[in-house]
Amino acid sequence: xxxxxxxxxxxxxxxxxxxxxxxxxxxxxxxxxxxxxxxxxxxxxxxxxxxxxxxxxxxxxxxxxxxxxxxxxxxxxxxxxxxxxxxxxxxxxxxxxxxxxxxxxxxxxxxxxxxxxxxxxxxxxxxxxxxxxxxxxxxxxxxxxxxxxxxxxxxxxxxxxxxxxxxxxxxxxxxxxxxxxxxxxxxxxxxxxxxxxxxxxxxxxxxxxxxxxxxxxxxxxxxxxxxxxxxxxxxxxxxxxxxxxxxxxxxxxxxxxxxxxxxxxxxxxxxxxxxxxxxxxxxxxxxxxxxxxxxxxxxxxxxxxxxxxxxxxxxxxxxxxxxxxxxxxxxxxxxxxxxxxxxxxxxxxxxxxxxxxxxxxxxxxxxxxxxxxxxxxxxxxxxxxxxxxxxxxxxxxxxxxxxxxxxxxxxxxxxxxxxxxxxxxxxxxxxxxxxxxxxxxxxxxxxxxxxxxxxxxxxxxxxxxxxxxxxxxxxxxxxxxxxxxxxxxxxxxxxxxxxxxxxxxxxxxxxxxxxxxxxxxxxxxxxxxxxxxxxxxxxxxxxxxxxxxxxxxxxxxxxxxxxxxxxxxxxxxxxxxxxxxxxxxxxxxxxxxxxxxxxxxxxxxxxxxxxxxxxxxxxxxxxxxxxxxxxxxxxxxxxxxxxxxxxxxxxxxxxxxxxxxxxxxxxxxxxxxxxxxxxxxxxxxxxxxxxxxxxxxxxxxxxxxxxxxxxxxxxxxxxxxxxxxxxxxxxxxxxxxxxxxxxxxxxxxxxxxxxxxxxxxxxxxxxxxxxxxxxxxxxxxxxxxxxxxxxxxxxxxxxxxxxxxxxxxxxxxxxxxxxxxxxxxxxxxxxxxxxxxxxxxxxxxxxxxxxxxxx
Numbered sequence: 001x002x003x004x005x006x007x008x009x010x011x012x013x014x015x016x017x018x019x020x021x022x023x024x025x026x027x028x029x030x031x032x033x034x035x036x037x038x039x040x041x042x043x044x045x046x047x048x049x050x051x052x053x054x055x056x057x058x059x060x061x062x063x064x065x066x067x068x069x070x071x072x073x074x075x076x077x078x079x080x081x082x083x084x085x086x087x088x089x090x091x092x093x094x095x096x097x098x099x100x101x102x103x104x105x106x107x108x109x110x111x112x113x114x115x116x117x118x119x120x121x122x123x124x125x126x127x128x129x130x131x132x133x134x135x136x137x138x139x140x141x142x143x144x145x146x147x148x149x150x151x152x153x154x155x156x157x158x159x160x161x162x163x164x165x166x167x168x169x170x171x172x173x174x175x176x177x178x179x180x181x182x183x184x185x186x187x188x189x190x191x192x193x194x195x196x197x198x199x200x201x202x203x204x205x206x207x208x209x210x211x212x213x214x215x216x217x218x219x220x221x222x223x224x225x226x227x228x229x230x231x232x233x234x235x236x237x238x239x240x241x242x243x244x245x246x247x248x249x250x251x252x253x254x255x256x257x258x259x260x261x262x263x264x265x266x267x268x269x270x271x272x273x274x275x276x277x278x279x280x281x282x283x284x285x286x287x288x289x290x291x292x293x294x295x296x297x298x299x300x301x302x303x304x305x306x307x308x309x310x311x312x313x314x315x316x317x318x319x320x321x322x323x324x325x326x327x328x329x330x331x332x333x334x335x336x337x338x339x340x341x342x343x344x345x346x347x348x349x350x351x352x353x354x355x356x357x358x359x360x361x362x363x364x365x366x367x368x369x370x371x372x373x374x375x376x377x378x379x380x381x382x383x384x385x386x387x388x389x390x391x392x393x394x395x396x397x398x399x400x401x402x403x404x405x406x407x408x409x410x411x412x413x414x415x416x417x418x419x420x421x422x423x424x425x426x427x428x429x430x431x432x433x434x435x436x437x438x439x440x441x442x443x444x445x446x447x448x449x450x451x452x453x454x455x456x457x458x459x460x461x462x463x464x465x466x467x468x469x470x471x472x473x474x475x476x477x478x479x480x481x482x483x484x485x486x487x488x489x490x491x492x493x494x495x496x497x498x499x500x501x502x503x504x505x506x507x508x509x510x511x512x513x514x515x516x517x518x519x520x521x522x523x524x525x526x527x528x529x530x531x532x533x534x535x536x537x538x539x540x541x542x543x544x545x546x547x548x549x550x551x552x553x554x555x556x557x558x559x560x561x562x563x564x565x566x567x568x569x570x571x572x573x574x575x576x577x578x579x580x581x582x583x584x585x586x587x588x589x590x591x592x593x594x595x596x597x598x599x600x601x602x603x604x605x606x607x608x609x610x611x612x613x614x615x616x617x618x619x620x621x622x623x624x625x626x627x628x629x630x631x632x633x634x635x636x637x638x639x640x641x642x643x644x645x646x647x648x649x650x651x652x653x654x655x656x657x658x659x660x661x662x663x664x665x666x667x668x669x670x671x672x673x674x675x676x677x678x679x680x681x682x683x684x685x686x687x688x689x690x691x692x693x694x695x696x697x698x699x700x701x702x703x704x705x706x707x708x709x710x711x712x713x714x715x716x717x718x719x720x721x722x723x724x725x726x727x728x729x730x731x732x733x734x735x736x737x738x739x740x741x742x743x744x745x746x747x748x749x750x751x752x753x754x755x756x757x758x759x760x761x762x763x764x765x766x767x768x769x770x771x772x773x774x775x776x777x778x779x780x781x782x783x784x785x786x787x788x789x790x791x792x793x794x795x796x797x798x799x800x801x802x803x804x805x806x807x808x809x810x811x812x813x814x815x816x817x818x819x820x821x822x823x824x825x826x827x828x829x830x831x832x833x834x835x836x837x838x839x840x841x842x843x844x845x846x847x848x849x850x851x852x853x854x855x
Contacts, residue, residue: 648685
């Protein structure tokens with residue numbers, strides 16, 4: 001049941017009319033082990049600014065039994081329609097509403113998700129409410145600015161645990177009665193219910209004591225590294241409370257690792273839910289631990305920015321997510337004792353690459369997007385909302401000064417605690433503390449779309465002395481279909497000058513300056529200095545812009561990219577090379593050779609793993625099809641050589657093993673995978689543990705080596721939820737018409753699969769070396785997706801529409817088929833966005849392939 005869309009105008013009208021005081025929510029979950037539906041009773045007290053007014057409350061439910069408004073029973077059939085209950089004839093002042101309904105457990109990761117662990121056959125529940133899914137569990141005014149207190153009372157099966165936003169009470173007769181929460185928004189309320197395993201501790205500082213809890217399923221308990229998670233959490237508490245000058249605002253802090261979670265995590269107040277793939281069953285590289293730590297810190301930052309102070313409407317979603325992203329990385333980079341002081345390298349390599357990609361799609365939008373309704377915001381959890389916004393905040397900190405920035409934030413929290421705000425509230429506080437006028441900055445950076453390119457223009461004399469230096473700024477035209485105009489912007493950047501010293505690229509000078517919102521910015525400070533080996537614009541990654549190297553710098557970087565002594569300038573150059581490849585400025589075959597020449601010197605494991613993914617993607621999509629086989633052979637040979645050469649037992653060895661498994665293709669290479677599986681072959685130091693086994697199995701299935709009997713045997717070794725997902729991927733990956741038809745039917749023709757299993761099937765279905773086998777599904781895709789979008793929930797629709805788009809069929813015919821479908825069906829904006837973003841990938845690939853063919 002998708003639920004009725006809510007427009008911003010409707011939300012504003014309801015907010016003008018209502019002030020919500022309190023919810024009391026009683027849920028009977030005693031039948032959770034069997035599934036189906038559960039009884040939900042909501043009592044809500046609210047004030048109306050007008051008498052005899054009419055409004056509505058939101059509820060997605062299979063059945064509504066009672067609606068009682070101010071003691072009068074309403075005709076349910078007359079007032080409940082399309083996930084809304086009409087509330088006529090309100091009193092001026094205090095009103096009380098009671099709604100009794102049957103609500104449904106879900107398997108989509110929305111509302112109250114129900115999962116049965118195959119290890120113990122027990123059900124595990126958790127809620128996920130952002131953006132509009134609290135209404136799937138209880139009747140509510142589903143918008144962020146109608147805050148209230150929430151008191152949950154839950155009847156649960158014997159022996160289960162119930163966790164919510166308030167501290168967990170002692171149950172009586174399996175009834176759990178929680179204390180009311182502070183005033184919070186509907187979307188950050190939470191319930192997690194089931195026979196979860198838990199570990200407890202506390203955060204102690206200067207008389208402050210905050211109870212800490214970590215939860216997961218018992219089948220994952222042996223892998224739960226609670227001490228490390230608590231350590232990161234305490235570092236975050238120390239850093240955020242110092243920077244924000246505001247104590248943690250809730251009564252306790254639980255982190256709950258839950259199954260089949262759609263996102264990375266969710267900032268429910270005092271009860272953060274996190275995908276339980278972050279409980280690592282097998283060896284992972286340090287990059288995975290860094291990513292998990294960033295997620296932990298991101299959600300902790302939300303306790304202040306998002307939960308304590310909340311956006312008024314979803315057009316300021318970016319501020320929530322960008323602030324949490326920026327501060328989580330800043331904490332990793334600078335908190336005492338942090339394991340990841342180079343966190344900004346990861347940010348430049350990963351988050352900003354995501355942002356640059358997003359900002360070049362037809363759906364590009366200003367950071368402060370115009371959110372007209374819920375459908376708009378549901379597709380707006382993107383690289384602009386998170387990564388571009390965080391990049392701009394990083395630049396804002398450089399622009400106003402770090403101390404002034406955090407003083408402004410401190411004033412903002414004190415002024416608006418437990419309230420709702422808009423962007424001007426934060427900017428006003430920052431203007432007060434910094435003395436800067438941020439209105440023009442905001443207009444240029446937050447209210448316009450697109451990306452700028454910065455290039456150095458250098459003139460030298462015969463002795464190699466710089467006689468003139470300028471930064472040229474370009475504003476490429478926005479993609480066709482995008483709204484707005486290309487914009488030149490002010491940038492705060494650093495320029496790094498690097499020299500080759502003993503074979504290493506060492507920064508010898510750094511200057512920081514403002515690039516004006518014009519085509520050229522002169523840099524007179526550099527006149528009269530010797531021309532260095534490399535000039536790197538936006539060194540230290542202060543601004544958000546695509547950076548290009550001058551000819552001499554490019555030549556030296558190409559020869560010595562792995563020789564920078566610091567990780568961040570390496571990451572910036574790697575990112576620039578990748579961006580040039582995607583833009584068709586660098587041929588794929590040249591990018592592959594650049595990576596092969598420098599990756600062995602790259603110490604940052606996160607960068608190495610990103611390069612693995614990017615090279616494979618470049619060869620699969622951006623290479624001239626006539627050269628693709630040569631490129632794949634070249635890359636696969638390199639992955640095997642590096643696997644054998646890597647230090648035994650190291651992160652790099654594991655990363656190269658996974659890269660090899662993703663691309664092995666010859667009989668000899670596949671024989672090696674089989675040998676590593678059965679133990680007849682070994683690589684010193686490489687432990688073929690559970691997750692690595694599955695990586696090998698999935699590749700062997702995709703190449704026709706493993707049929708159903710061997711996949712089933714692997715599943716028998718790993719009778720877990722993760723094993724079931726891996727087996728689903730392997731089955732869908734098999735290179736047969738029958739396997740593809742079975743996978744397609746399970747996803748498109750049926751709605752029975754849980755979200756995580758469906759995602760696994762889609763991952764197996766789409767295999768880059770099965771283009772001919774998948775070609776007939778282009779027509780089937782366009783024949784199906786409108787019905788899918790009309791009948792499934794948002795998360796499921798997005799998985800199918802994006803995941804099954806014929807992205808591997810890189811041809812004009814695919815573009816024409818996409819255009820014809822759009823013209824015929826005129827899809828709603830959210831569906832149109834998913835399809836046009838996917839279409840843009842075909843356009844980009846065609847351009848890059850043409851460039852590579854000419855190389």
